[in-house]
Amino acid sequence: MTDYFIKEIKIDWEAIEEDSYLRQIPALRSLEWLSFTAPVTFFVGENGSGKSTLLEGIAVAYGFSPEGGNRNYTFFTYDSHSELYQAIQMSKGPRRPKGSYFLRAESFYNVASKAEDYRDGELPETYYARYGGKSLHQRSHGESFLALVQGDFVPGGLYLLDEPEAALSPQSQLSLLLKIHQLAAKGAQFIIASHSPILLGLPGAGLLAFDDGELHACTYEETESYQVTEMFINERTYLLERLLREE
Numbered sequence: 461m462t463d464y465f466i467k468e469i470k471i472d473w474e475a476i477e478e479d480s481y482l483r484q485i486p487a488l489r490s491l492e493w494l495s496f497t498a499p500v501t502f503f504v505g506e507n508g509s510g511k512s513t514l515l516e517g518i519a520v521a522y523g524f525s526p527e528g529g530n531r532n533y534t535f536f537t538y539d540s541h542s543e544l545y546q547a548i549q550m551s552k553g554p555r556r557p558k559g560s561y562f563l564r565a566e567s568f569y570n571v572a573s574k575a576e577d578y579r580d581g582e583l584p585e586t587y588y589a590r591y592g593g594k595s596l597h598q599r600s601h602g603e604s605f606l607a608l609v610q611g612d613f614v615p616g617g618l619y620l621l622d623e624p625e626a627a628l629s630p631q632s633q634l635s636l637l638l639k640i641h642q643l644a645a646k647g648a649q650f651i652i653a654s655h656s657p658i659l660l661g662l663p664g665a666g667l668l669a670f671d672d673g674e675l676h677a678c679t680y681e682e683t684e685s686y687q688v689t690e691m692f693i694n695e696r697t698y699l700l701e702r703l704l705r706e707e
Contacts (some may be wrong), residue, residue, distance in 0.1 A: 462651045465618040468495045468551040474558060475547035480545055485510040487670040494675065496651070498666035499644040505655040505670030505684050511653040512622050514670075516564075517544030518651065519620045524562035530612075531560050557649075559617035563609070563624060576643040606632050609639055615646030625656035657689040 470493045476482055483489050488510040492698055504512035516526060523531045605627040613619055625633050637659055644664075654660060660667065660683055669678040680686055692699055 462552045463555055464496050464499070464516065465553050465555060465557050466496055466550060466651070467553050468493060470549040470551075471544075476543060485513065486673040487511075487675045488514060488544075493667075496649070496666070497649065498664060499653070500640060500650040500662055500665040502660055502662075502665055502667050503651070503670060504655070504660060504667055504678070504685065507618055508651075509670035511670045512564075513544060515541060515620055515622055515651060515653045517542065517548055518550075519546060519562040521548040522618075522620075524560070524620070528562045528564050530562075541581070543547035555616075555647075557616060557618040559612065559614040559688075560619065561617070562622075563701060564622035582704065600657065600690055604668045606635060609614065610617045613639065613643055613648070615643055615648055617648045617681060619643075619648060619650045621650065621652040621654075623653055623655065625654060625659060626678045630658060639664055648649055648657065650660065655685050657683070657685045 471491055473483075473489075485508075487505065491514075503515060505511050516586075520526050529632065565676075605624065609624075626637060628636060633656055640652075640659075641662060644650060652659065661680055667678050668685065669676055669681065671684070
């Protein structure tokens with residue numbers, strides 16, 4: 461399946477103010493266009509490198525609320541998103557997604573609350589059955605996050621996830637990885653900003669690094685998430701002794 465819902469984006473920098481902070485993010489200011497060539501694409505890089513900013517811009521340009529939810533969610537609790545979406549020109553595939561969601565860990569509580577408001581007359585027992593028989597607020601953060609993915613994500617859908625591992629244990633991250641793999645094999649497209657060495661290991665995923673001043677493709681072993689985790693596991697005693705001694 462190569463007919464992705466979002467095929468390519470272009471950024472019209474003339475639509476962005478000269479003094480915008482977006483122009484101060486190295487990986488973004490050098491970006492003019494980006495093609496998506498895999499059903500799952502990961503944005504990787506250090507905090508502040510621009511990966512979540514770009515993901516948010518793509519999401520809002522596609523029609524999602526900046527706080528998350530599916531495209532029917534129109535609520536706003538705090539206007540913090542950048543103007544990047546206004547400068548994004550998007551090339552879409554001919555297919556329409558059968559489902560869609562923009563999930564971000566930082567505003568998930570608000571999305572979970574609105575999920576109940578937007579049931580559209582659905583019977584409570586039917587609604588709760590989709591999430592394992594409970595309200596999303598009757599579960600832990602991680603449990604409800606995973607329940608929503610398992611209950612609402614369907615084959616042939618478009619899903620944008622911003623650091624989903626923040627709510628999940630390592631075991632739950634493996635469950636999410638499996639769900640992503642299954643849905644991608646059935647025509648879904650994912651764009652994910654992540655630090656997780658577990659999720660980033662998904663076979664066949666495209667990895668785009670935001671470090672080193674420009675956006676570029678990389679391998680799993682080249683990601684900082686993998687390198688730091690591998691170093692800590694294999695050289696934990698030495699690394700901690702050196703780190704704490706330097707402190």
